Structure formats: structure tokens, C-alpha cells
Amino acid sequence: MKIICTKSNLVKGVSIVSKAVPSKTTMPILECILIDATTDTIKLTANDMELGIETTIEGTILQKGIIALDAKIFSEIVRKLPDNEVIIETNSNLQTLITCEKAKFNISGKSGEDFSYLPYIEKKDCITLSEFTLKEVIRQTIFSISDMDSNKLMSGELFEVDQNILKVVSLDGHRISIRKIELKESYEPRKVVVPGKTLQEISKILSGETESEVTIYFTNNHIVFEFSNTVVVSRLIEGEYFRIDQMLSNDYETKVRINKKELLSCIDRATLLVKEGDKKPIIINITDESMQLKIQSQIGSMNEEIMITKDGKDLLIGFNPKFLIDALRVIDDEEVSLYFMNAKAPCFIKDEEQSYIYLILPVNFNAAA
């Protein structure tokens, strides 16, 4: 194999596919990036068997061929080369010579035959949305997946298509995050659970531009994301997702309208009195026109008052401050509405159209303290 391409194209491609290289594995071939120049395009691929990424880079193929190179070493070499044309050349012993200006690197490769190619996916069942929207919806929900291995379904997110609505849901037993996105077209109903890791890695690759489109294909076992010159294939998580509809309710006894930034900064300040692992609740006292927030720990105490518009009963309720912070951080509205039933029922943060719903369970606390 002998190919030429610019350093910048190579760096871009390598950094995209590297997201699918496992940090730990017992199979050395999975630590490699495959350079496939057997056809008339140069394709880079990495695949950890759960998640596979393939991207095409511009360049010239002088001699067709294929080679697998250690991802870490190859990407470090490529990144440190001068900003110029790079020649990658292999011989029959899989020795690979990487030349750029007067710099010459010589490393050993592995046979492309040992590499696990991406599974073949029949592309028929698909939806499209912008890179921006996909990146945003991942950011707005990914924080409430569970990293516990005990329940595989909780480590993924529900992607549910119904007509022209894509609903994305994550939950971890203490909270639920729901985002609804309006699609340009109507589609057949679809429900899949996508691994959280896939979504985390894909959101690093997505450019986030509103003008570039992502096409998402579904099969029974896989989901495929296609955008720019890149294809991401991931296994789905098997099983039926939690029935969340029965946990949602539109009734409330107390409704609060509050400035989001003020509330977020206040809770953020309060958490610095809580050491990691220490489960001190933030206690919220809702009265007419004002919300008082209090936290008390071994380090000291903090209290602050925020002006609100209240509708309904007064309420004293406690929360894990991190859960409130996580939800408030990903809401773009200047003012948010909080809905409460009582001190033991979940709180809902949602907008009128329910384009977002964040459900957070309260925690018990000693009211006397």
C-alpha cells in the first residue's frame, strides 16, 4: 500500500475513528486503526465490537492495499508531523514507513485480515435530523443515565420515533430526563435503546452545525449514524425500556416560576459545603414570592433567598443538589417552571409544550435540623 494525504486530513480522520478504540482490551487488533485503500477511497476504521466508526479521508492512492496500525502510536506520530503531505507506505512484512518532509517513521503494522469489519447493515428504516440537534439532545439527557452495571437498560437512552416526533429518554432510578424533537417528516414508529457510551462518543465527533444532516438507520440489533464522511455503527441494548408514562403527571399543588440562572448559581454555591460522597440535601422552603434554600453540613451552613412567582400551596422539600444542577444546566430558558405535589412526590421541571420534562425525586430530611 502507498497513499498520500495531507497531515490535517489524516489528523481529522484518525481523531474521529479513535473514539471507537477501546482503552482496555485483550485483543490487540482492536487497539488498531485500519487503513483500507483497497478500493478507490482511503477509509479509516476502528471497532471495539460494540461501537464501530468508519470515515473516509481525501488523498491519493498510489498503490492499493490495507494495513492495521496501533491507534495510539499512529495518532501520536500523525499529530506531531510537520504540516505537509504525508506518505504512508507498507512492505510485504507489514513494516510501515510514514514520511513527511525529512521526517521518517518506521513502525510495524498488523494484517488487515485480522481486523473486524463493521457489520453490514441494510439501510432502509431511517430518520434525519441536524448534527446540532442530535448533539444538543445528547447533552441534554446523557447526564441521567446510570453507570451501574446492574441494569443494562439504564446505561442507555431510549430513542422513540412516533410520526414526526423523536423522544429521547434517560433515567437512573432517581430522575428521568425527557426531550422531544420535532422532525421534518413523519416516520414509522420505532423504539430502540442506544448505549450511553455510543452517544457520548458520537457527540464528540458531531460538528454541531445546524446545516449538516445526520441520517440515523435502525435495524433490530444496530443503530447507524451517517454524517459528513463518517459512519458510526453501534449495537443496541436489548430488552423493553421502562414504562415512563405512568410516572408522569400534570397535576400539581405548588407551581413556581423562577429565574434559572439565579437558582443554578445558588445551588452551585451551596454544594461547595458538601464533600463528595456526603449526601446532604438542599432544603427548599417555598412561600409566597420567595424561595429559601438552605444547606447544612459539617463544614458549615449556607442559606439564600430568591424571588419567585408562586401558584398554590407553601412547601418544604429536600433534594440532592446535584440532580437539580444537572437538569438546570441543560435548560436554555431564562425562566423555568417547577411543579410540586408534596414533599414526597417528584418535582417536575418542564416547559408549556413539554419539549423537555425533568423529573427529580425528593429526598427525606430532618425538618427540625
Next chain:
Amino acid sequence: MKIICTKSNLVKGVSIVSKAVPSKTTMPILECILIDATTDTIKLTANDMELGIETTIEGTILQKGIIALDAKIFSEIVRKLPDNEVIIETNSNLQTLITCEKAKFNISGKSGEDFSYLPYIEKKDCITLSEFTLKEVIRQTIFSISDMDSNKLMSGELFEVDQNILKVVSLDGHRISIRKIELKESYEPRKVVVPGKTLQEISKILSGETESEVTIYFTNNHIVFEFSNTVVVSRLIEGEYFRIDQMLSNDYETKVRINKKELLSCIDRATLLVKEGDKKPIIINITDESMQLKIQSQIGSMNEEIMITKDGKDLLIGFNPKFLIDALRVIDDEEVSLYFMNAKAPCFIKDEEQSYIYLILPVNFNAAA
């Protein structure tokens, strides 16, 4: 005690003195920042017994007093307060109330009496230079102090004043870094060894402006740096510093003029084939008009050629690439001169005026490899 000052002044002051708060200590009082408002200025102090920092912040003293607050908690609280006026108020039980807008923090303080004040220093023997120059000279020499505890003197830097020249020297057994700075005035001769830690912390505080001056006072046991509203006091390292003059020489058999950036990038690229802890030398082959650099490791091999101007004999010599990188990084010249005697004698990187001299010992290597 009751004082008022702006959040930004408080943040600035706390971040300066925090540099002298030890990360680990058996004496809880050393983990504190002292707020001293017993006179007509507000002074913050931290002191780990080796290094002490004191800074004055603007503000109003409503009631004189003194309190020691846990540095970590206090600085986190201060940083997260709204950007407004902050009131710090203590009661007779050392409870401290920090108020800013509607946020109120309550933490416990410690008595100021338990705090170790900075030692009293008689200020007579001093030199002055700009913050910029001091910050630069530390950056240009600090990398070659030794972090081994076996030789205390190697963990510090020699500050030697002779007439209007300040010479700063560091060495670690494999290399020596020397920088000479011309001062505006002539001073009495002085030779002290300053702890590396002091210099590292002080260089984080120095603004690096050419117009602000630093005054450095010397006593037998201490060095004091005074600049802006800040005083840094540090113990000196006792003992006589190494006689380096006998290790320096102006003879050479080979002299090379080379583009610094080209050389640095080339060595930087070569090092990625060397895993940490692995001591692979970079082998330099100097011939007429060109320098060839080679490195070989288990990962692979790399070689590159750079155009040079040579004076004297051809030479094949090996170095620890990190030592060359460290020195080249802090030299601002576009072209540098390297002086060699033979493959077993040190290499000197220096300018004509010898305002900098970097001595690096070569390493043995198997020439056949």
C-alpha cells in the same frame, strides 16, 4: 471583626496566598488563611513554615479583628459568590458569617493567635528587577533542579549577585542551566540557594509585567520578594552550592548553528517512540551541512535530517532527548549554537554573550545499533 471588600479583590488575594498553603500537613492551622484586620489594612497570610505569603487587599474595616479560615473552603466560597461586595463578620465563638447579596455562608474559624506569623526580616540588603525578568529567569532554569531528596542543594537554585549581574543556576547531575541578568545597579556580592518550590509558587503569582518591580531582600536564612501588595518570605537552603565554573569550558572541536524550532520539533517527534521510563537516546550524527537525528525503540524507528552550519569535526553523539527539549524550549533565539568536544564530553548550548549556558551530558549508546 467585620470587613467589607469586593469579591474580585478577595478572590485575587486568596489565590495569591493560597500558594503557601501546604497540601498535606499535620498542623490544621497551616491549612488556614489568616485574615488580619487588626490595623488599618486588611492583610491575608498563609505560611507553611518554609514559605510564607502575605498580601494586602483593598476594603473597609468596620470592626477590627483577626480570624483564621480553612483555606480550601474559604477560597471555594469566595470564588462562587456573586460578583459584588462581600461582608466577612466574626463573633466571639469564631463563627464566621460571609454575606454577599442574599447568599449567607456560616463557617467555623480558628483563633488568629495560633497562626504562625511570617518571620521578621531586617530589610537592608536588596536588589530590584522587573516581575517579567524574574518570572522569565525562573521558567528558563527551574526544569533542571532535581526532585530527589538525596541532595537538598540540587532541589534549589543558586541566586548569585556580583556587581550588576544576577546569575541563576540550577543543576541535577546530568545538566546545568545558567542564566545571567544585567541589573540596573551594582550591588554587594551575595550567594544564596533558594528552594525550587518557592520559585515555582512565586512564578505563579508574578504578573510578568515589565513595568512592575520586584525587590528581593537577603538575610542569612531567608529571602524576601516584595512586589505589588505582596510579600513572599522563604527559608534558604543551607550549604555551599556546587562549584560549576570548573565544569564550564569554552573549547570545542565541533560547533553547530541550527534553526531552533526545526531541531525542537524533530526531537519532540522522536520522543513519541519512547515510552515513559524507557531510556532511549536520540543519536545525532553531525556531518558537513547536515545533522541526522535517529531514535530506535521497541515501537519503531524514526530518522530525520536538518540543515546546519558546521565548524570543526564530524561527530556521532547520543542524548536523553528530554534534556535537549527542556533547554531548547526556553531559548528565545531563532538560531542556536551547540558546542561539542567529543562523544563523551558535555554539549553546551549558549549564546555569544553567554547570557545563557545550558550544559547537557551525553549518554552512551551502541553505535552499531
